[in-house]
Amino acid sequence: MDHHDEDDAHLSSQIVEEEDLLFDDGPSEQPSLDETTGNADIDKITAQHSDIDETLRVRLAGPSTSKVNYHALQRLFTFIEFLINYYFPIQAGMDSVDKAKVNEIIYEVSKGSSFFENERKKDNAVTGRINALLSKYERIKNDVLSEEFIIVDNMIEELEDERDLNQCIVHIDMDAFYASVEELDQPHLKTVPMVSFAFQAVGGIGMLCTSNYEARKFGVRSAMPGYIALKLCPQLKIVPLNFSKYREASAKVRSVFEQYDPHYCPMSLDEAYLNITEHLKTTNKSPPEVVVEIRDKIFKETLLTASAGIAANKMLAKMCTDVNKPNGQFYLKSELADIQEFINPLSIRKIPGVGRVTERVLNALNVNTCKDIYPQRAMLYKLLSDISFKFLLRAHLGIGSTSVDSEYVRKSISVERTFRSLSSRTDLYFKLKDIAQKLAKDLESKNLCGKTLGLKIKLTSFEVRTRAKTLPGNIYKQEDLEKYASQLLEKELPVSLRLMGIRLSSLCSRDEIDQKGVKRVGICTIF
């Protein structure tokens, strides 16, 4: 019916509804021990408490020399950070959890697995990146950088021109959406730890997609493998996913959004941005009053609660949603002073787009909160790429996009599947055929074809490889997908895989091409 329906196909494929917070602070944050402890073997950490305590005492005593070895300091820092996370992790929604025990269990269960080893490898790579940055930093840290300060300050002036304080943007996020929908149908689930699952690719109960608040008390979260969740909470009630129900609930929620902003932008089944500037002109209500009204309507329609953030742009609105979650909202006035006051104390991790890795990198450069960006701006300008630096600067200034619209242009389409480890040629090609078939079906339903074909494989070791080939013309048929993907796979053999995927990009509508797969170009576009 309305333009939003077209998005449903891609949005409904979204499985995980929440951020994967737990594992961020788990064993993937592998420490690299400093020279005194020899190597980076995490297994020794629990076994060497006395050594660790010694190191910890040294660290807590502060730097005793004026000459700082940043290389060693970084390793030490990572290590201490790991220790703190390991024993006292800060995790949202886990106030009543025995955090140490949770991480202990996760660590014990994951230890030694291929996944774990791969995470360790990735983490070491990040540490290498950080060390490279730090040695660059070492070279410039005593420079005055007056030129850079001037450049950056000019940049800030330019960015200020982008600032638009005249829009009222709302970010709305449903609370524990899938779990809450399940609780509507089965009220007894409200009082017990419960999760929904999907992906039984490799047997067992697969990956969790949502958890209710009871389950979170045990440290159980979405995007956690089921067997770990059961270790954390043996009485965990597991229910199957029921997408049609979530879509139904989502449609009701969206009908409310529609009333306040016909161009609202859905980000997933349970999340959307609205621009209520126009709506505000039709009422005497203040922005927060309007949002209360929206959330009330959502509740009346669905019996589900939502949280919201109200601010001058999308970035700020999203950050505001976090403040009073669940079932709450936060209004950030569109005044420069209020925005600065709000942004400054926040951890850089709260910036949408700053994840686990970027946080580590920035922390290593002494940037922990958004406030820290400003005094370090000249150094950051020298160390980071132009794009990354401007991204950070915008975040610090609280400048973000105010464009809310539901237009969505797909750039790529793909299908990937995980399975039990496979290595025989026959098995591999059989899987490839299956995946090509699924992709061909999706292409059919969306009337798309594309020119660049990509193969993705994940080895049994969890190493991921992607191979791509841009073809002379557009393809969409299963046989073609299979043919070109096979050529790419052939070069990788022999391998033992746990995942295969095919992606098609450089897309265009099938209506726009002739029989040879060549895109038709309108004559008038040439002249």
Added chain:
DNA sequence: AAGCGAAGGACCC
């Protein structure tokens, strides 16, 4: 010199 394709990652939901 600019542009593009390919490969690898970070991040988001």
Added chain:
DNA sequence: TGCCAGGGTCCTTCGTGC
């Protein structure tokens, strides 16, 4: 027993070829 998804976007780096 057995051991961590899938669908996207965007950025960075590198290499080749006009």
